[in-house]
Amino acid sequence: EAQVTQNPRYLITVTGKKLTVTCSQNMNHEYMSWYRQDPGLGLRQIYYSMNVEVTDKGDVPEGYKVSRKEKRNFPLILESPSPNQTSLYFCASSTQGFGETQYFGPGTRLLVL
């Protein structure tokens, strides 16, 4: 089954404790991206990747890191989480960029205390 998976689905952590949210897709997509969803703000792009070892900042990259060592994986790293990073996070992938259909993961609900 073609899908984008994220882990964990739910996470409660404390300020300053490094965490990684994994994202994996099995569709051989070139593009992958991370979004955060906050009430009243919709989805905002954090980082995106056009291919292996090619990443770039989106609208709200502060406090986040990413890497793309393999085509299928695109982890999101919060090196020192803060309460303002409490949010719902989505990973997405697409074949050739944002003009194409994006396939979203199921979301990760993060609470930073």
Added chain:
Amino acid sequence: AQTVTQSQPEMSVQEAETVTLSCTYDTSESNYYLFWYKQPPSRQMILVIRQEAYKQQNATENRFSVNFQKAAKSFSLKISDSQLGDTAMYFCAFSWYNNNDMRFGAGTRLTVKP
């Protein structure tokens, strides 16, 4: 700056009736893409419909259709014969033609009532 504006935070419709969700956007480009995504209570984001700006014909997908007014920078979604399963948050989204960026509106929460 807000690129995509959805002016209706919440809407409701009776089952089997028609509802229209509004979306406006701001760009100086002539080529771009527009989307409507649906997010049901499961939180899964699902593409409803996609429109390429250079195509004048409005996109349709079964009960879903759009009214694309390029000059007015408007991209509304019409849902015909509303069903209970249409209850969801709907996001309008914009992507530049040759830019690696995508912008979403704040969303419209639609409730279909039996």
